[in-house]
Amino acid sequence: MAVLEVKNVSSGYGEVQILWDVSLQLEKGKLTSMVGGNGVGKTTLMRTIVGLLKPWQGSIMFNGKEVTKLSAHTKAAEGIVLVPEGRQLFTDMTVYENLELGAFSPRAKANFSRNLEMVYEMFPRIKERLNQLTGTMSGGEQQMVAVGRGLMAQPEILMIDELSLGLSPLLVLDLFQILLRLKGEGYTILLVEQNVQMALAISDYAYVVADGKIELQGTSKEVANNAHVREAYLGI
Amino acid sequence: MLEQLLASVIDGLLLGFIYGLAAMGLTLIFGVMEVINLAHGPIMALGMFGVYYLSMEMGLNPYLALILVAVLGMVLGLVIYGIAVHRILDAPELSSLLATFSVNMMIIGLGTAFFTTSPYNVEFSMGSLSLGPIILPWNRVASAIIAVAATALLYFFLYRTPPGKAIRAVSQNRDAAELMGIPSTTMLALSFGIGSMLATVAGGLVATLFSFTILSGATYELKSFVIVVLGGLGNPAGALVGGLILGVMEGVIPVFIETSWVPVIEMVLFVLILLVKPQGLLGAK
Numbered sequence A: 001m002a003v004l005e006v007k008n009v010s011s012g013y014g015e016v017q018i019l020w021d022v023s024l025q026l027e028k029g030k031l032t033s034m035v036g037g038n039g040v041g042k043t044t045l046m047r048t049i050v051g052l053l054k055p056w057q058g059s060i061m062f063n064g065k066e067v068t069k070l071s072a073h074t075k076a077a078e079g080i081v082l083v084p085e086g087r088q089l090f091t092d093m094t095v096y097e098n099l100e101l102g103a104f105s106p107r108a109k110a111n112f113s114r115n116l117e118m119v120y121e122m123f124p125r126i127k128e129r130l131n132q133l134t135g136t137m138s139g140g141e142q143q144m145v146a147v148g149r150g151l152m153a154q155p156e157i158l159m160i161d162e163l164s165l166g167l168s169p170l171l172v173l174d175l176f177q178i179l180l181r182l183k184g185e186g187y188t189i190l191l192v193e194q195n196v197q198m199a200l201a202i203s204d205y206a207y208v209v210a211d212g213k214i215e216l217q218g219t220s221k222e223v224a225n226n227a228h229v230r231e232a233y234l235g236i
Numbered sequence B: 001m002l003e004q005l006l007a008s009v010i011d012g013l014l015l016g017f018i019y020g021l022a023a024m025g026l027t028l029i030f031g032v033m034e035v036i037n038l039a040h041g042p043i044m045a046l047g048m049f050g051v052y053y054l055s056m057e058m059g060l061n062p063y064l065a066l067i068l069v070a071v072l073g074m075v076l077g078l079v080i081y082g083i084a085v086h087r088i089l090d091a092p093e094l095s096s097l098l099a100t101f102s103v104n105m106m107i108i109g110l111g112t113a114f115f116t117t118s119p120y121n122v123e124f125s126m127g128s129l130s131l132g133p134i135i136l137p138w139n140r141v142a143s144a145i146i147a148v149a150a151t152a153l154l155y156f157f158l159y160r161t162p163p164g165k166a167i168r169a170v171s172q173n174r175d176a177a178e179l180m181g182i183p184s185t186t187m188l189a190l191s192f193g194i195g196s197m198l199a200t201v202a203g204g205l206v207a208t209l210f211s212f213t214i215l216s217g218a219t220y221e222l223k224s225f226v227i228v229v230l231g232g233l234g235n236p237a238g239a240l241v242g243g244l245i246l247g248v249m250e251g252v253i254p255v256f257i258e259t260s261w262v263p264v265i266e267m268v269l270f271v272l273i274l275l276v277k278p279q280g281l282l283g284a285k
Helices: A042-051 A072-076 A097-100 A110-121 A139-152 A171-183 A196-202 A221-226 A227-233 B002-033 B040-057 B061-086 B093-115 B136-162 B162-172 B176-178 B184-207 B219-230 B237-255 B261-276
Strands: A002-013 A016-027 A031-035 A055-060 A080-083 A157-161 A188-192 A207-210 A211-221 B128-130 B132-139
Touching: A002 A042, A002 A188, A016 A031, A016 A042, A016 A188, A016 A207, A016 B040, A016 B132, A031 A042, A031 A171, A031 A196, A042 A072, A042 A080, A042 A157, A055 A110, A055 B093, A080 A139, A097 A139, A097 B093, A097 B162, A110 A139, A110 A196, A157 B093, A171 A188, A171 A196, A171 B184, A196 A221, A207 A221, A211 A221, A211 B219, A221 A227, A227 B184, B002 B132, B002 B136, B002 B162, B002 B176, B002 B184, B002 B219, B002 B237, B040 B061, B040 B093, B040 B184, B040 B219, B061 B093, B061 B136, B061 B184, B132 B136, B136 B162, B136 B184, B136 B237, B162 B176, B176 B184, B219 B237, B237 B261
Parallel strands: A031 A188, A031 A207, A080 A157, A157 A188
Antiparallel strands: A002 A016, A002 A055, A207 A211, B128 B132
């Protein structure tokens, strides 16, 4: 069953249209990845889904209910959670405060202790630094806090924009391990990733975005074997 | 001479806490939504009149009246936010200056119509506290204690309660706050309400010490700007420190030269700080 259904959405900034008639579905418990070059509209699509941008046209359904025009905080409180590009932490606040703010909605608050235990267990490194201001942390540590904060929000859908951007290969491996684990635990995930090879390797389904449109979609295996994808994105 | 100086310093410090409280309201609003509230002074003046009416006309103890004034200040702030501030948040800075300046003019206009511009006085005295050679009016001591308590409450609210933390989150990154389910518009309105509440409480405290008119707010607004620049725009702790510095200056300067020099020296300091350390003594947020 589709948890999230994006139907014929167009969107953009001001007068500039970025997305053209985009449709996408997320299946419950599956890891879906969205790949494509820089500036093709992946982040715009994420921002439109969560409500930071209002769709110009089309609709967004969440668990069969229309959420197209809801504000970002309402969608977040219902479980549409985005770990944004560039992490966007509250940098003058401590790690613990960031995690706490992740659980702002009543839904998330109800599961606070359980989620906190899980985050501590997944990221022992941030558990050791609960009182550190996140602005003073390394990029990798910040990304862990950002994912942790997203998990604290009790996501029905966890969307992650550029998980590995700017991080060391070792850290990237760690974070992908975490993703695999989350997938194993039944989370519904939408991953935007510039590391196409790794994204396709761990996801169930994939969308290729080009020029604000869905260029191609299929199981990750099909997409990885597509001649055009191999040439344009995998460099094989 | 030394005793006189000591008395002036203590006197200035007591006043400084009230200045700091007023400036905190201004700096909180700027820190959260980058709006410079030019209606800050008149809102303070309304706090003065609030305490006057509740105590002199209705017979309430002025300090009890402050609680009611605080509530009214919050409501006033929410109304001003809804009417004048919310719609210009994404507009260029000039719009927010003009919008809050219009509110300033409206309050002063209505205030002049209702209260005229002649001075009012809250007649209320609790005697004096003698510490050796230093004699302090209890009114001043009590006002300073209330200002300190209000500051402590503000800090407790901002750092220990969920809505306070949410306000700080919105001030640091509004989009990220929305993504965490925090209704950022509500938090902005609440911050404006709190900023306005702090202004009315500070005004109310001033009213227990000095006579005032509907125009008196302007003086304190100007002081608040100096303090905010001293302490760093958007930094509440800096506002407290700045308030104390200004208070002490106002206490000590008249010991040496005529009182009329005080605003001159304050403004020179203001310009110097802007030139030398524009981020403020404690650094802007």
